[in-house]
Amino acid sequence: MMTLPQGSMRVGLTPPWLIADLGHQRRVLSFAPHRPGFCRARHILIRQVRDADLTPDLDAARWLGDQMGRIGHAGGVGMMTSRAISHYRCASSGPVSCLATVGLGNAERVGHRRMIPRRGHGTINIALLIEEGLTEPAMIEALSIIAEARTTAILMAGIELSTGRATGTGTDCIALACDAGATCHAGLHTPLGEAIGAAVYDAVLAGALDWIAEHGAQTPAAAVPSPV
Secondary structure (H helix, E strand, C coil), X not given: CEECCCCCCEEEEECCEEEEEEEEEEEEEECCCECCEEEEEEEXXXXXXCHHHCCCCCCHHHHHHHHHXXXXXXXXXXXXXXXXXXXXXXXXXXXXXXXXEECCCCEECCCCCCCCCCCCCCCEEEEXXXXXXXXXXXXXXXXXXXXXXXHHHHHHHCCEECCEECCEECCCEEEEEEEEXXXXXCCCCCHHHHHHHHHHHXXXXXXXXXXXXXXXXXXXXXXXXXXX
């Protein structure tokens, strides 16, 4: 386990799983395949998958839930990636801790849609812990800041597509965890919004540059994920 600086998120790497321990049960907001929406959980998990695992007829969300149940984490929030999870990146700022995996094999530019690559989909997964109590509207606002910071990092990384510079991937996923509390604003003018943006930007940009070092910035659709 690794504990992130300035925060209480602990990250454990046990292939094919990357597990973020949030310290105790938290309120989590996500659009993760397993337990999306608002829920309560102590762990956020990222499952590394192979292309062969995700056949066209597979119910991926059910499969992931079954896999999590087998290791005793059915109550966690679960995401997936074909990016080797050993490439995960972490960053912290103030009360915010961020864990990210960054695969760009199915990079997209917002407002456009390309053919999904046959191999090496990858994705950007973000798990964020805020050590501050937020209202539900503030969590929704914070989720928008996470997405904005992710997009800014990918733009800075400079992945060039036929449709323009990439802004993310077709399967990005975000999970935000915090305690329930009275903080009702998390926008860019707040210290909390600044911390969220800084942590996410740093983690995602580091992961993107790592991916580019392996695959280049011009032809992400041809990329193949690193072996386990």
